[in-house]
Amino acid sequence: MAVMPTTVIVGGVAAGMSAATRLRRLDEQREIIVLERGPEVSFANCGLPYHLGGVIPERSSLVLQNPRALGARFRLDVRVHSAVTAIDRAARTVVVSGPDGEYALGYDELVLAMGAEAIRPAIPGAERAHVLRDLVDLDGIMAALDAGPRTAVVLGAGAIGVEVAENLVRRGLRVAVVQRDRQILPGLDPEMAWPLAERLIENGVDLLLGVVATAIDADEVVLATGERIPAELVIAGVGVRPDSALAREAGLELGPSGAIVVDAQQRSSDPAIYAIGDVAEKRDAVLGIGRPVALAGPANRHGRLVADVIAGRAPAARPSVATAIVDVFGMAGAATGTTEKQLVAAGRAHRVIHTHPSQHVGYYPGASPLALKLLVDPETDAILGAQAVGVAGADKRIDVIATAMSAGVTASGLADLELAYSPQYGSAKDPVNMLGYIAENLRDGLDRTLQWHELDAAIAAGATILDVRARGQLAEGSIPGATWIPVEQLRERAAELDGPIVLHCRVGQGAHTAARLLAGLGKDVRNLDGGYLTWRAGTAARAALEREVEPALEPEPVA
């Protein structure tokens, strides 16, 4: 009897299990063995924080599959409590430490899908901090919550940190979030993250930005400032890193951040070993570099892809735009592609567009504002990235832009997209179309803009700040020193204006009309991009940035 080829998969969650089930669908005969270190496979990673707050009341609904069912449905040999401790690449075997001891297992193809591990802060008392990456972590936090703590500190304000904070508030705890960075959600630019920070604060979270924790005491977290924050419960969400020790020890090539380097077929530097999911590098679609991207979508996609490769098909992974979204008390922050921060760091030329349309027509009940940001290559008009924040419709706009971006639609080309419109769902000129119109006007020189953070320099250089909002909009606040002339009076009062002018309205649209008008009358005008709303968010975010803080200590992972 012929010996069937054997595929061994290390890690049985998103990437690993996608690979296993697809491979079975492609090959009914092959041996497929899935080794999972933990007690459970195929659990709903992204749902974990919501069990803390009772949004997902049943723990069992987070467990999507079990080894027995996977065996029956897909004829998979799923072994839990089974850690791989070493790879012998020459012999094509792995050493497995299982419930009944250690044994060697041969493979024809080895798929590494160990995921990422939570970074623990390297400060005294850190052993008291929980992390939240799997069901074991979740059970530990639920047990701690059963003891009835009233206060919690969350270290870190990335996606996991804010989701955990929200759910602890929902559970009735007094929650502080301590964030070393001077903004929350580093996947967004600071002025875009600001409304979400406000959302946390409005919901009772004590948000400490630009603050470093130096120790965890019995019931407090100690800050570098000396301040002590009550913390009967401490949860660390300071980041993750690829769980690649096994690969490192086996001599596989790793990237600078420890993720396994792979080719477009997810092959590592050893052609019999593949890597997928959070442990593997993804190629960035904009920057062209390999980097770790800890997202469920690419993990599932690459799991499926590696099965195709092993089954003899020839797919190739596409570079990633790393679309992501996080919900903060019902307000979404979503992004795709690169941020302005990343482009600045990479020295890449870029054009920035902000706007604040409603998610659907204003005359239909329930209209709510979106903050949108688009990053554009000024040479090619290519979309480099986008961000959206709002209580409704942010996910849709980022999905549309992510689709356009990966398909090579230009920024101006967003104007031509035909998007579904009825009053409940959008506008005849959808917010995405509006971004395209603005991009086209900038590309064609029909508008010149100034960013919120460039305004002070323009004022110092003698520009007049001209507020063209309607009277009813002034109650929202004003930019200090601005002169107010509504658009409707501009033609008759244009003679009052001399020298360079920076125009602004509420969101940028009325100011565009005004700028065209004044340019048509020969004036030197620029439009404050995103209007008063972007300026206000940016200024508030910068105020947080410029707060005097102790020098930041780099939190080091515990060995």
Next chain:
Amino acid sequence: MAVMPTTVIVGGVAAGMSAATRLRRLDEQREIIVLERGPEVSFANCGLPYHLGGVIPERSSLVLQNPRALGARFRLDVRVHSAVTAIDRAARTVVVSGPDGEYALGYDELVLAMGAEAIRPAIPGAERAHVLRDLVDLDGIMAALDAGPRTAVVLGAGAIGVEVAENLVRRGLRVAVVQRDRQILPGLDPEMAWPLAERLIENGVDLLLGVVATAIDADEVVLATGERIPAELVIAGVGVRPDSALAREAGLELGPSGAIVVDAQQRSSDPAIYAIGDVAEKRDAVLGIGRPVALAGPANRHGRLVADVIAGRAPAARPSVATAIVDVFGMAGAATGTTEKQLVAAGRAHRVIHTHPSQHVGYYPGASPLALKLLVDPETDAILGAQAVGVAGADKRIDVIATAMSAGVTASGLADLELAYSPQYGSAKDPVNMLGYIAENLRDGLDRTLQWHELDAAIAAGATILDVRARGQLAEGSIPGATWIPVEQLRERAAELDGPIVLHCRVGQGAHTAARLLAGLGKDVRNLDGGYLTWRAGTAARAALEREVEPALEPEPVA
């Protein structure tokens, strides 16, 4: 003093006003005159039905602009109550019938944006039927509602018809909808429209499909069957046609359905005359033909485009995928590109995919089902069209697919889209990705499917219908004659199966796993596309289609 060029725009709503305002932003000097036959410009066409039901309580919120404000802001010469009665193309003048009598007006460029007019049924008593195209119509219906009617008949179940029906129900009337076609919403295929028809029925609408009204009496509508339906109020939403009489009389070229033929710069057969919006043809992106598309999005877009052309810029209109959406008591039906009906009528080869994923992960509260349909070119894998129905997330998926389609992403390429995922907003494998996976499997021959309407023929040819659902799913109902073997028992019971097999699960996914398994064991299998849910919707829709009805009378427009 130089005489400024003059642009005359006929029609002051979506397309016309977009052209006027953009043209002013491009040219501060030009004379721009907007002639509107009605009393108001820039009203919210798509919001009209929602004022009937009080969803939009204030009529004033439907009026987005007025001539005075447009004059102040954009220096537009907006003339209401001003109908153009003739065009003298040689003299480049139009005859205007205004509040103060008739006069001639010269133009350098003439832009026709008269829109579409509602078709009135050509039956006795039709003068009692209201239509709903503008604020004057709205005021007429609101006045009729003030009289306190208790019963209404809506003739026609297109978008306007169902929106009006919903809003009359909301207002407390007993409402019947009489639809000549044997499905509602002709922009969808029948099995996709069916859940929306059920939604109407569940909300108390008496829906009469495949039924023709022959007369409108004092307080009843008479049907061809002889039946009489109480109807103190009658509203006709049987369709619209381009309001192109003026163009016809001027000798401009019209298409077969009466829309003005235009080039990619929206020029009519007279290069000094442009046409935009519902009165002009759009080029269909899939079928390549010109046809009227009465949608606000393209109207606004082409309005802006014509301004660019007149200002000396050189944009070109893209062919239209005609993305549209309608809401029926909180359930959306959305579509882009062509329908299966259109492809069949055009004799165009196509592959059909149905699936029924949740709009977000099932473990997060609030998951609700989507019905998705994708139409694919079997030769090129190009997307030909898509439809989505559901109470949440349908708009997003159609927008993503419309974007992908117009950017040339293939059906299989939908699998690679990186869409925003967190438990509130989607799945790691988004419903759009799932369509891509199915398309890829079909393209690569990894799956063979059968459509719901092909099942009877397969049974007649001797196929075994094999239901592989889990036991808990059987309570939804079953396909008559099906054998039930859940996926988990298939390997051991495969020997029981002989001859051709048509497999089905609930939505198609489990059946794909089962089909791969059985194909791997050498069986001749096909997967019932979209599973039990598509079969059930299609069968219910067909039952309506096959109901014995009187021969349909073609409703002719009143002269």
